[in-house]
Amino acid sequence: MIPDYKKRKPNNSRPSSGTASYRYRFLALNFVFAVVAVVLMVRAIQLQVVESGFLQREGASRYQRTVTVNAYRGAILDRNGEVLAMSAPVRSVWVNPQKLQMTIEQASKLASYLGFDRRVLEKKIRKNAGQTFLYLKRQVPIETARSIEKLGIAGLELEKAYKRYYPEVDSAAHVVGFTNLDGKGIDGCEMQYDAWLKGQPGKKEVIRSAKGGVIENVQFLKTPVSGHDLELSIDSRLQYVVYESLMKAVRYHHAKSASAVVLSVPSGEILAMSNYPSYNPNFRSGSVDARYRNRAATDEFEPGSTAKPFAIAAALEQGLITTNSVISTSPGTLRIGKKTIRDHRNYGNLDVAGILRHSSNVGASKLALMMPYRDLYDAYVKVGFGQPSGSFFPGEATGNLDFLQRPHKIEQAALSYGYGLSTTVLQLARAYLPIANHGRLPQLTLRPGGSESLQINQVMSATVADQVRGMLEGVIDRKRGGTGSRAAVPGYRVAGKTGTVHKNSRGQYMEDKYIALFAGMIPASRPRLVMVVMVDRPSAGEYYGGSVAAPIFSYVMRRAVRILNIPPDALNGQQREPILQARSDEPNKVEL
Structure with missing residues (x-):
């Protein structure tokens, strides 16, 4: 049977109230999205253009640091070129007590490497809990430092440093003298010619991880200058x-x-x-007595x-x-x-x-x-x-x-x-x-x-x-x-x-x-x-x-x-x- 289209009357009635409400909601939602998009765009422009320098500095302050690079101290030689004093690379072990995280097992091994009792080590850290920098031990041999690094302790750092060695031991001690832990000459020729020997330390920027470790060297701000060798008249x-x-x-x-x-x-x-x-x-006691004179x-x-x-x-x-x-x-x-x-x-x-x-x-x-x-x-x-x-x-x-x-x-x-x-x-x-x-x-x-x-x-x-x-x-x-x-x-x-x-x-x-x-x-x-x-x-x-x-x-x-x-x-x-x-x-x- 074929439908009779001619007999069907057109529908001229208005839309219902439910349909109109839907359209209004749709338009309002689009408006809100548009406003949010404009706000986000304005904020993005503000962050990327207006405040980009400030934000970069803030980010750098949290993860980028300027650190000192120790300079190599010049050697002391006798008149024939024999070494009387020289510097060898070592490491200084330091921690940030506020970020330090280690297990009892890690603490025991660390204390053993540093020559401490674990309880002494923990007491030292607790005593300085409010500090952000604490040396645990300075001038640690390279091999020992590598073992410490393998422990993977968060908040612990190894700083490059130099230790002074004196091959002639006690026979030339009074002439050559010695340096302190900071590499400053405090007796003998080490003191007399300190300005000539010590060199100039450098500075570099590094990026640290959230745990405090150095993950990238950014740039040298100042290149370290090695000290001069010193030749003495001593045979x-x-x-x-x-x-x-x-x-x-x-x-x-x-x-x-x-x-x-x-x-x-x-x-x-x-x-x-x-x-x-x-x-x-090479092995001095803390006290200074007549032997040092x-x-x-x-x-x-x-x-x-x-x-x-x-x-x-x-x-x-x-x-x-x-x-x-x-x-x-x-x-x-x-x-x-x-x-x-x-x-x-x-x-x-x-x-x-x-x-x-x-x-x-x-x-x-x-x-x-x-x-x-x-x-x-x-x-x-x-x-x-x-x-x-x-x-x-x-x-x-x-x-x-x-x-x-x-x-x-x-x-x-x-x-x-x-x-x-x-x-x-x-x-x-x-x-x-x-x-x-x-x-x-x-x-x-x-x-x-x-x-x-x-x-x-x-x-x-x-x-x-x-x-x-x-x-x-x-x-x-x-x-x-x-x-x-x-x-x-x-x-x-x-x-x-x-x-x-x-x-x-x-x-x-x-x-x-x-x-x-x-x-x-x-x-x-x-x-x-x-x-x-x-x-x-x-x-x-x-x-x-x-x-x-x-x-x-x-x-x-x-x-x-x-x-x-x-x-x-x-x-x-x-x-x-x-x-x-x-x-x-x-x-x-x-x-x-």
């Missing part, structure tokens, strides 16, 4: 020989301490400067008879005596006021060389009293007593040589045999340089090259210096009764002077406590080396400079002439080799 071979000899002498003679200095005659370079006891700069440069004492050559030089310079002059020392004493000056025995008539050979206090005093006090005083000042040596070593003492406006005769006489003034081993060694160097006094230095670019003063005539040096050779002559015969070196002419001094404590001389001294040079025909030895309070029986200090000179110089290739100047000379062996009844003592 590490000779330095060790000196240290070894002092150690053996102190043990054998039951002494409190010993110090020695070896100088290069032409240049004033310090080739060795050592003390015993010493310390190991470079006694060769800081400790003052009265030079005793080692000062006699300067009184004789003064008398020769002024023409008051000649090398052939004879002085009566009978009866072995000299009375000045209420004081009596004594010799070891009555030596009778002595020529000037004999006064030195027998170390006559009476003879030296008579020579000193021949001249005005001012002339004697000036002679001592010219060779450096009471003056800085020029080494600029930290803590170096200048000694004491006060000018007396109205000196008593006993004070003038005492000056001639080394009482009434004070000096150091380093200063005394420098005073002997003019005698070895034709009257010329160079400035001391710890840098190689010596005084070539520094001023060298002519402090006594070459003739007088050579005459005094010839007299000092007689001190080593055993056949003529020289007090320094045990300083002899086979094949070489040696010149020197012994000294034995009563210790002074609070203005009083102690009768049973001594300082043993020897100052000498080799080879005497044309000296290359000057050495001064001081042994403080030998207490095993012997205490004279000739029996305690002189053998140390001989022991060191026998090796020094080989190390430095110094040719002999007395091949026909026969000298006794000092004993250097352990006693059978005292295996821990060594005889020198």
